[in-house]
Structures are given as C-alpha cells and as structure tokens.
Amino acid sequence: MTDPLLSPETAVRDIAAKLPGAAGIFRDADISFCCGGGLSLREAAAQAGLELAALTGRLQALIDRAAEDAPQDTQGLIGHIMERYHATHREELNFLVQLANRVEMVHGDHDEAPLGLTEALIALRDDLDAHMSKEESVLFPAILSGAGALLAEPLRVMNEEHTGTTDLLRRIEHVTHGLALPVGACGSWTALYTGLRKLCDDVVAHIHLEETILFPRALAA
Ligand SMILES: [Fe+2]
Ligand SMILES: [Fe+2]
Incomplete structure (x- = not known):
C-alpha cells in the first residue's frame, strides 16, 4: 500500500523533509526541493520526464526499508x-x-x-x-x-x-x-x-x- 505521504498532491519539499533517502532520489532526477519545492509530486515527475507511478514506487520502497531496518526491541x-x-x-x-x-x-x-x-x-x-x-x-x-x-x-x-x-x-x-x-x-x-x-x-x-x-x-x- 502506498503511504499517504506519497499522494500525488504532496509537495516534494515535504517528502524530502520527512522521508529518509528521498532527497537523494530527487537530486538524481534533478528535481529541486528547495525553491521549486512547492511543486507537487505529480508536477515534479512530469517536469523531470518520469512516470509518476515509478517515482512513487521508488519512494515507497524507502519507507518500507526504513521500517525493516529498525531494531525490534x-x-x-x-x-x-x-x-x-x-x-x-x-x-x-x-x-x-x-x-x-x-x-x-x-x-x-x-x-x-x-x-x-x-x-x-x-x-x-x-x-x-x-x-x-x-x-x-x-x-x-x-x-x-x-x-x-x-x-x-x-x-x-x-x-x-x-x-x-x-x-x-x-x-x-x-x-x-x-x-x-x-x-x-x-x-x-x-x-x-x-x-x-x-x-x-x-x-x-x-x-x-x-x-x-x-x-x-x-x-x-
Ligand atoms: Fe528527536
Ligand atoms: Fe533523537
């Protein structure tokens, strides 16, 4: 299931601030999350020439991994x-x-x-x-x-x-x-x-x- 943080309307600035590793993905794709960071995920994907679903999938994998890596006790x-x-x-x-x-x-x-x-x-x-x-x-x-x-x-x-x-x-x-x-x-x-x-x-x-x-x-x- 996709995390609510990754709604197509969420600002990339907020995703970069909250999701570990997202900043690296955005930098690789040349998506600015500073001054142009008011862009929504949907707009940023379109501007970078990426499929929204593919970008969301990469970000969701980060969320899944962060939970797996945490010690249980x-x-x-x-x-x-x-x-x-x-x-x-x-x-x-x-x-x-x-x-x-x-x-x-x-x-x-x-x-x-x-x-x-x-x-x-x-x-x-x-x-x-x-x-x-x-x-x-x-x-x-x-x-x-x-x-x-x-x-x-x-x-x-x-x-x-x-x-x-x-x-x-x-x-x-x-x-x-x-x-x-x-x-x-x-x-x-x-x-x-x-x-x-x-x-x-x-x-x-x-x-x-x-x-x-x-x-x-x-x-x-
Ligand atoms: Fe703290
Ligand atoms: Fe702390």
Missing part, C-alpha cells in the same frame, strides 16, 4: 538512535561548522558561495544538541520505564522541535543552492557539500525513526 532501538545518529550528528556538525566557515571566508565573493551557511549550521548544531540532550536525559529513560500515554505532551514538544530542525535543513539547502557545487570547486568546498549531504540525509532518517517507530511504540506501551 525498544532498548535496542534507543541505543541505535543514540549511537548511529546522536553521536554522529555531534561529531559531524563540529567538523562541518569549521569547514563551512573556511569556505565562506575564502570564497565569499564567488557568485555561488554558500553565504549564511556557517550561521545555519551553528543554529542546527545548537538546536540539535539541546534536543538530543533532552531525549537522552529525560525522554528515553521515561520511555524505557514504560510511561506510555503520560508521554503524549513531551512527545508533542519533541515533534515540534523536529519541525524546527527540518526548517534549518531547508535553509541549508537554500543557501547552498541545492548543494550543487560550482565548476572547479576546491577540495574543501567539495568535502563540505559531501559531508552536508550525508548529515542532512542522516537527520531526516533520525527524525523519521523517532516519529514513525519509537514515539508511537512508546505511547502504546
């Missing part, structure tokens, strides 16, 4: 989220903030320079760090203690914070012109965009795992 799932995502985001963001700063300083007068990227990455690093710390010290222990429906309000707040994080990913996509490198980009600029692509994909996967698997499971406990 809650403790294992939380451990996986902390190790694979929380620790990795912290490490990568520290490195990427420095790299972005260097690229902005050296190439600031280039037409395609990612102006404002360092600021957006610092905001993402600080927001994510505060959010993940709350999950680690309060939310995850409460989930493991079986707090169940008592978690409805804290989980609503967490989902709201996820929306703020997604907005920052969109800002990064915007200031980097869709993470497209200019011709002749230097090694630092290239490494920066490669690292950002991975980070953005990881953040979408992390949020998806929490919102579609961990949080519903915690509420039902």
